[in-house]
Amino acid sequence: MRERAQRFVGQAELAVGEAERERELLRQDEALRARLVDLRLEQIETIGNTKREAEFDKAFAQAFHDYGVDLEAADLVPALERIRERDIAEEVALALDDWGRVRRKVLGPNSEVAKNLFYLAMDLDEDPERRRMREAIYANDLAAMLELSAPENLAKLAPGSIWVLSATLWDRFPERRPDVYRMYDQALHLYPGDFVLQWVGGNIYQDAGRHQASLACRIAALSLRPDNISARARVAESLLFLGRSTDSEGAGRACVAADPSNADAHYALAMAQLQLGDHAGALASVSRALALREVANWRSDELVLRFYLGQATRAQVAEALARTGDRDIAGTYGFGLLEHPDPAQRDPELVLRTLEGRPALFMDADWVFVLETLARIRSGDWSGAQTALADHYSTPSLSFLSPGALIFMRALIYAHVGREDAARECYARGMVEWNAQTGGNPAAWERSDMMLWRREAEAALAK
Numbered sequence: 001m002r003e004r005a006q007r008f009v010g011q012a013e014l015a016v017g018e019a020e021r022e023r024e025l026l027r028q029d030e031a032l033r034a035r036l037v038d039l040r041l042e043q044i045e046t047i048g049n050t051k052r053e054a055e056f057d058k059a060f061a062q063a064f065h066d067y068g069v070d071l072e073a074a075d076l077v078p079a080l081e082r083i084r085e086r087d088i089a090e091e092v093a094l095a096l097d098d099w100g101r102v103r104r105k106v107l108g109p110n111s112e113v114a115k116n117l118f119y120l121a122m123d124l125d126e127d128p129e130r131r132r133m134r135e136a137i138y139a140n141d142l143a144a145m146l147e148l149s150a151p152e153n154l155a156k157l158a159p160g161s162i163w164v165l166s167a168t169l170w171d172r173f174p175e176r177r178p179d180v181y182r183m184y185d186q187a188l189h190l191y192p193g194d195f196v197l198q199w200v201g202g203n204i205y206q207d208a209g210r211h212q213a214s215l216a217c218r219i220a221a222l223s224l225r226p227d228n229i230s231a232r233a234r235v236a237e238s239l240l241f242l243g244r245s246t247d248s249e250g251a252g253r254a255c256v257a258a259d260p261s262n263a264d265a266h267y268a269l270a271m272a273q274l275q276l277g278d279h280a281g282a283l284a285s286v287s288r289a290l291a292l293r294e295v296a297n298w299r300s301d302e303l304v305l306r307f308y309l310g311q312a313t314r315a316q317v318a319e320a321l322a323r324t325g326d327r328d329i330a331g332t333y334g335f336g337l338l339e340h341p342d343p344a345q346r347d348p349e350l351v352l353r354t355l356e357g358r359p360a361l362f363m364d365a366d367w368v369f370v371l372e373t374l375a376r377i378r379s380g381d382w383s384g385a386q387t388a389l390a391d392h393y394s395t396p397s398l399s400f401l402s403p404g405a406l407i408f409m410r411a412l413i414y415a416h417v418g419r420e421d422a423a424r425e426c427y428a429r430g431m432v433e434w435n436a437q438t439g440g441n442p443a444a445w446e447r448s449d450m451m452l453w454r455r456e457a458e459a460a461l462a463k
Helices: 001-046 050-067 077-085 089-107 112-124 126-137 142-148 159-172 174-190 195-207 211-224 229-243 244-259 261-275 279-294 296-308 313-322 329-338 348-357 366-378 382-389 404-417 420-440 449-462
Strands: none
Touching: 001 050, 001 089, 001 159, 001 195, 050 089, 077 089, 077 112, 077 195, 089 112, 089 126, 089 159, 089 348, 112 126, 126 142, 126 159, 142 159, 142 174, 159 174, 159 195, 174 195, 195 211, 195 229, 211 229, 229 244, 229 261, 244 261, 244 420, 261 279, 261 296, 279 296, 279 366, 296 329, 313 329, 329 348, 329 366, 348 366, 366 382, 382 404, 404 420, 404 449, 420 449
């Protein structure tokens, strides 16, 4: 009897030990899954940035080390056995596709360690469509990649494979980027519950100026991961580009409340505050963002806001403009020199000289027309302002002014060049936008850029 009892206790202890081991392995599996999703999202931001791609390569290796496997070891058998015995082989193979793309960029297409990741992925995942995709990417076979991504074939690929294939086309074949947009136009409906696809869709649509589509993707991504602060910040950004400044401010404040240590949250709030004319609030938010993370573009915003509030001089901004070789930063300084609340502090002549004297710096910037139009308005060159604004109706990639402000600006220009009917038509369209955005709480918009340009248009039309 005693021996039986001892055997029973021993077996029970063994079962408890096995259960605890299984729980720990499940915890490690979930931790790896979550980290692989995070790495996929981080990878999106590394495309084209050599330094960050090298850092990302190391981060991928560390993720697997943390899981307890070494995919860079000479003997891969233990790692393969560990992965195969768990229900994560397919996810790891897809992650290796991600890692392999970056490793080829960092170490070269013929790197042996990059090739090893390809072989590992092929060994772990025998799905025929994904194997075809890996072979096409490995061989840099554009025709095969386009066939795999064709509308009639896209549904055969899993979300992760669509991302890997789209990233490869985007990165290696810039001329095929229209195909990437076509892929996402379809894939987002095939897999509405995939966070990565919705996240990437939001980013590429934003880059293309498809701000409504971007917002839809970003809201979908946020609904899938409501605790993701970066997803919240991206929603705030899309709202800002659509001219929904108070909505963007609310989203920014929600980000900060959810995670005060997140730099992007503070910056998202700052940009909404700036558009609403709260310069002191915007400066405080940008300063908090910079205290958490140093970003050169944010530093230029801080200098401009300090200039607006009398904490920096026009000479300091002018010097920074002359010194910078970054296009977007130059645009920020130029805008600051044109839109200071005190007209005496503005310097439209310097901005015009910079635009004319450094054309290579501003080449292909879709927002240059905003700076030139503003500079000519501030110089009293109304005919030149009309020419600069011309037929630019889309929202540029830098949110210097809200869409509503640009409509009232056009009305102002038309009034000054004697096109009264066109001016009144633009003003009426501006008021439609004003009522759509400010309904219920117009007081929140009293200092906004839209109100400032509305008042200037009204003053010109009253003459």
